Amino acid sequence: MNRQPILPPTLVLVVVTVSLAASGCGRTPAASFRPNLVAASRTVEPDAEAEKPWREWAGNRQRQVATILEAMFGTPDDPVVLPETGLDPAKIQLAAGPVRSDIAGRKNGLYREHCAHCHGITGDGMGPTAAFLNPYPRDYRPGKFKFKSTWRDAKPTHADLVTILNNGIVGTSMPSFALLSPAQVDALAEYVKYLAIRGETELALYTHIEQELEAQDSLPEDRGFLVDEILAPVAAKWQAVAEPSAQIPVAAVPAGIDFALGGDHPTNKESVEKGRKLFLGDGGCVKCHGPTALGDGQANDYDDWNKLVVEARKEVGGGLETAHGVSTSAMSPEDLAEHKARLEWLETRTRVLDGDALKPRTIPPRNLRLGLYRGGRRPLDIYRRLYTGINGAPMPGVGPSAPGGKGTVPDEDIWHIVNYVLSLPYDVDGELGADRAMAAKDRF
């Protein structure tokens, strides 16, 4: 009988120590709002007239913007809600900060719990999981939202955000939060607005820098400028959608359409045929969705979020090519210094675009035969998508672009396109081109 020690205590100790040390790897970074470096780096183009070295004033400017934003909006753990934003501080408190229950047993930190892993703590769509998801999570900072009941360029209403949170977005990684309490969903919608207003304020500051300031100038820090000139116009757009006029008008459904019956029902046949003609004609849908509605029209376009990065990459790439092509041998010391500063700036921008922006992806038009409608599958949802298009996406609207305007398709006729679109997933007799019938595999 052998009673040898199988696991000596020293070995156990080593295993325990090494394992626990390994498990604690990757220290938790402090929660902080990430600066919009893509915008920041664009506005610090070296200037030969500037007194200080380029890096110095560029760094000072970025720090000043961060300080201003912290004073106006606080930090992720300790948000500041200025009355001018029109936001409800109680809701923001419920959604902000780390996940923990308060003394009343009410869970706080809802955004960190449910949203931040994809949308990022800053709402920049750069959460840890973002690179894996297609489409990328929404970057709230430009204040653009796709699925809403308001005019194309207008903000979504609070109810629109709540609807998206409750329904999720089918065909994407955006889940439905219908199992959360209405108060929690309400708080999350409010916090999304808070992040959007903060992001838009940051962009407004950089726009002001780009358009109004010389290289060495600092931003004014008085209330009149920061609140009245920068924040108030941003917040006003969010407050404006509370007015009924912000909602797009919805025409009455024409007689002879019954969405409950399906597109192949005799009642709807005439409407579906009208819709098909509009789809192929005045509606202009065919350009992207293709004659078969399989989404096989143009496929090389970007949404606004990706387009920004694509254009910045082009601009930086072109700048670098030009800069590298210049002969420096005959340059004066001043010109050489400016040339070097410019190269350094362009290389910094390249690093920023590589590290602080996701790799751009094109946005393919929807295959309408799959029956996946991201903005909602109700006829009203599709009517709204058709009427105003999709804000931030290449999808244009067929209705007027602003109140009092004229669209390419009369309002009531949009319902026929809706009827046609809703009939497509059930259209088994579709034709693929002129020469052959559509087979099941063509749909995918």
Place this chain on the structure above:
Amino acid sequence: MQSSTVNLPRIVAGTLVVVTGLQLCSGALVTTYDAAMAVPDWPSTYGHNMFLFPLREWLGGPFDLMLEHGHRLWGTVVGLLTLVLAGVCWKWPVAPAVRSLAVAAVALVVLQGLVGGFRVLLDSQTVAKVHACAGPLFFAVVVAIAALARRGGEAVRPSTPLAARTAAGLVGAAYLQLVAGAQLRHLDAAVDPRTFHFLVGLHLLGAVAVVGLGATAVAATRSGASRGAWGWSRAILFLVGCQIVLGGGAWVAKYGAPSALLPEAWRMSQPVVARSGSGAVIVTGHAVLGMLLLGAAVALAIAAGALARRPVAAAVRGVGKGAFA
């Protein structure tokens, strides 16, 4: 009185395996529901002595409070039973290794309790990761005690060197998978997307390693190993299969179909529902099954003689003939 037919260390260790398994389930559920801070104080519960917290508030309060407080209470059961096991191992004639492991178990359970407490007091994800990794380690130790106590301290018949090494590798790979999984489950929202990318890649590579080692273990224990080793290796391969399904399911339950990899037509026709019961079962099940896999790998390693100090190769060559008789 010590009876020659009752193996008390094994009975207590076996009970502790079950009790610890339940604690791991509750811990995994706490993570799934982000309930760790549902009770923001420690060792008290909302100012009450933990053991005197009103039953009505515990069971009738928010779900996450029920989970977290239950996890703490069950943790004390695990701790007490570990002390009982150490006492039994001290009094009972067990192998020195069992005694050493029992001491390690006491140290680990105390450490784990403290780490759990500090996770709350510091509200730290880093401490949460350590807590998540120490739990399975404790479970592995308890399984080892139960497996060794069963034999009354006798060393096992050695398997082939390949089986022994594969089993040892499987223990390491299964544990590293749990470490990587803990990093993913306790992911801080402030980390860079590249970190998540790296962790997912690591976890997938680890899965490949576990599948490879599991298959090799089955092949290596098919002949020349004990029946126990053969049985454990087959069970592990089955669990690995289930774990792959659950792993894929856990991704889908959280993020939907992996849309960056699949054509649009493969996307789900319904959105994922956050905090759904089925999603919680799948995600939690993946974590728990990972821990069970680790326990099974430890049992296999012991059955295959991988943890024996006496070199297996020497025994096979006949140099140590009789050493395991």
